[in-house]
Amino acid sequence: MAEGGEEGINTISGITALCETISYYFNLRLTAKSRALEIPLPAAVGQIAELASSLKPPTTSDWAALAVGKLPPKTKIKHSSENGGDNKKSRGKWTETGKEEMVKLVDDSEFRMQVLGERGTRLGHVNWSMLAERYNFSGVAPIYRQYKESTGRDPPGVKLKREKEEEKAGGLEPESKRVKSKELKQKAPETGQLDGWKKSECDELIKLVENESYRKNVTGKRHLKWSRIAEALKKEKKECKRKYTAVTGKEIPKD
Numbered sequence: 294m295a296e297g298g299e300e301g302i303n304t305i306s307g308i309t310a311l312c313e314t315i316s317y318y319f320n321l322r323l324t325a326k327s328r329a330l331e332i333p334l335p336a337a338v339g340q341i342a343e344l345a346s347s348l349k350p351p352t353t354s355d356w357a358a359l360a361v362g363k364l365p366p367k368t369k370i371k372h373s374s375e376n377g378g379d380n381k382k383s384r385g386k387w388t389e390t391g392k393e394e395m396v397k398l399v400d401d402s403e404f405r406m407q408v409l410g411e412r413g414t415r416l417g418h419v420n421w422s423m424l425a426e427r428y429n430f431s432g433v434a435p436i437y438r439q440y441k442e443s444t445g446r447d448p449p450g451v452k453l454k455r456e457k458e459e460e461k462a463g464g465l466e467p468e469s470k471r472v473k474s475k476e477l478k479q480k481a482p483e484t485g486q487l488d489g490w491k492k493s494e495c496d497e498l499i500k501l502v503e504n505e506s507y508r509k510n511v512t513g514k515r516h517l518k519w520s521r522i523a524e525a526l527k528k529e530k531k532e533c534k535r536k537y538t539a540v541t542g543k544e545i546p547k548d
């Protein structure tokens with residue numbers, strides 16, 4: 294049974310059901326006319342025909358564009374509540390159909406071109422932002438998570454980028470630099486000084502970060518503030534953060 298009202302034209306299943314219903318009655322009318330027969334039809338069919346006659350007929354190029362997923366210029370994208378919805382409460386809810394389609398859009402470039410058009414691909418890679426918009430998410434993270442959950446694989450082209458972002462957020466150097474730093478440490482002479490840091494400075498850094506009373510005596514403030522610690526050690530703030538993590542293996546305390 295077709296869905297009615299606003300809901301019928303605002304969901305994929307509703308639109309499909311309406312198309313099937315309308316198509317059936319028009320084909321019934323066409324078949325009857327071809328056999329010189331008159332078959333009583335619902336009054337709504339006549340109303341639909343009257344309203345449709347006022348529309349501009351689609352051209353051949355209109356149909357061709359639609360066949361490859363291109364929408365008319367200035368079309369406002371509005372996503373169905375079946376995957377994300379138009380309100381905040383429905384965000385993050387996936388249907389099985391939506392999951393399957395999303396995975397296929399990522400893995401099948403031809404299908405992606407048919408559904409999303411040229412905008413669905415950026416320099417040969419998936420346009421993740423467009424996928425997020427399609428499923429009504431404000432960011433790409435939910436798409437990444439669902440793809441990995443559905444396939445057991447990392448999203449194509451995302452793993453390396455995510456690792457770099459995590460390293461940056463944690464104040465850590467990239468893996469390649471950390472390995473190089475470790476090799477330098479092993480080769481460095483035992484002078485008590487490495488990469489500009491003396492052992493006494495490292496000890497001082499740890500005390501300033503972890504000992505509140507000592508920090509107040511040195512900086513005049515109990516509250517941890519990396520700019521004050523850097524000033525006390527005559528170092529750069531980022532350098533102090535990296536050194537603290539490298540020496541202690543702990544996460545960087547926030548200001």
